[in-house]
Amino acid sequence: MTLKTYKPYTKSTRGTIILDRTGLWKGKPVKSLTAGINGSYGRNNLGRITSRHRSAGHKKKYRFVDFKRNKFDMPATVIRFEYDPYRTSNIMLVEYEDKTQSYLIAPQDIKVGSKIYSGRKKDIEIGNCMPLIDIPPATVVHNVEMTPGNGGVLARSAGTSVQIMSHDQGYTTLKLASGEVRKVQSLCKATIGAVSNPDQKNIKIGKAGRSRWLGIRPQTRGIAMNPVDHPHGGRTNGGRHPVTPWGIKTKGKKTRKNKNTDKYIISRKKKRGIN
Incomplete structure (x- = not known):
């Protein structure tokens, strides 16, 4: 996914840099995999503002993304890639052999029509999900579990990944994107590859209106x-x-x-400006 700029017809277009979403699905999401959410928008149960500078933003539907990947040994075919307003990464719609569909976080360099699997001792290919013990060191993964069976929680945002360092006595040492090194149980599952949409960090909103669409109110x-x-x-x-x-x-x-989980942290993340 590339970046998109505009000719400076106005002050806002001069500085605007957004993502070119060519190749993403332009239709509606799968209805059975979506739901509406009533947000709090920074209010508590009394309707009083407790978190400032939040608003509803543009109307959007929540996509149910499968972080657990529990359909073992059943091939899934990538049908299309979609935009998800609730996360920075793109998602992909996959169809399993039994004709059920799911949304998954889309990794980089995966193509429409690719076959992906989940289970023990699968091929080390992008999109395949397996326990950490079956993945060799130095492999880049994402959507990593911290408790076996609870679903992935590490490395789910755009462009992020986790590198496997070593395996020892039932634990796997991981190096996170922040520089933190920590241990996780080797039976926790992870997905091969880095998360899609790495150019998300390079966008420039350009005008206040786009912040309002995202649910951010002005701040003095x-x-x-x-x-x-x-x-x-x-x-x-x-x-x-x-x-x-x-x-x-x-x-x-x-x-x-x-x-x-502090006892599993080997070294903390690096401070800014220090190599």
Whole structure:
């Protein structure tokens, strides 16, 4: 998938860079694999805003993507590739031998008509899913499980992948895209290849309207406010640490809440600017 630019007829088109979605399905998704979702849009059960700068955005349907790949030893044929408004990667519609259909995350370099499999000791080909113990080291995978049978949770966004480092005593060592190295049970499944749509990181929204389509409301910088409205207000904040309007530090704050798997982390992700 390539990038698409415009001639600078307006100020917004001068800076706009979006994805050229030529080759993706232009019709409607499979009705049985979609559903409508009532979003909260940043409101709690009382209707009060608890997460700022969120809105509904454009109307969209949720596609049910199969992250578990539990149809073992049954070939599936790739029918087409589709855009999914709820994720950065593309998805692909596959049809199994028993005529059932599913949506899967589309890996890079897979073609329409390709046959993919899920199960033990399958060929190391793009799109095939198998336990980590059956995949040789140095292989690039995505949609990796952290608990056997629970479905893939690692490396699902556009262009991401995980590299298998080694196998030892029932655990597989993985190197994540962030630079973190961690152990995962070797019976966890993973899919061969990297996730599609790697150019997603290069897009430039170009105008405020496109952010509104994505469900993002405008945000006013704290330093542009008065001191009574924000700790950064008045343009004389003395270079203080970035905080929220209520004085809570934001920059550098740890947001990861699940500490149950910390014992499996061998080394943390690399800090920016440090090689």
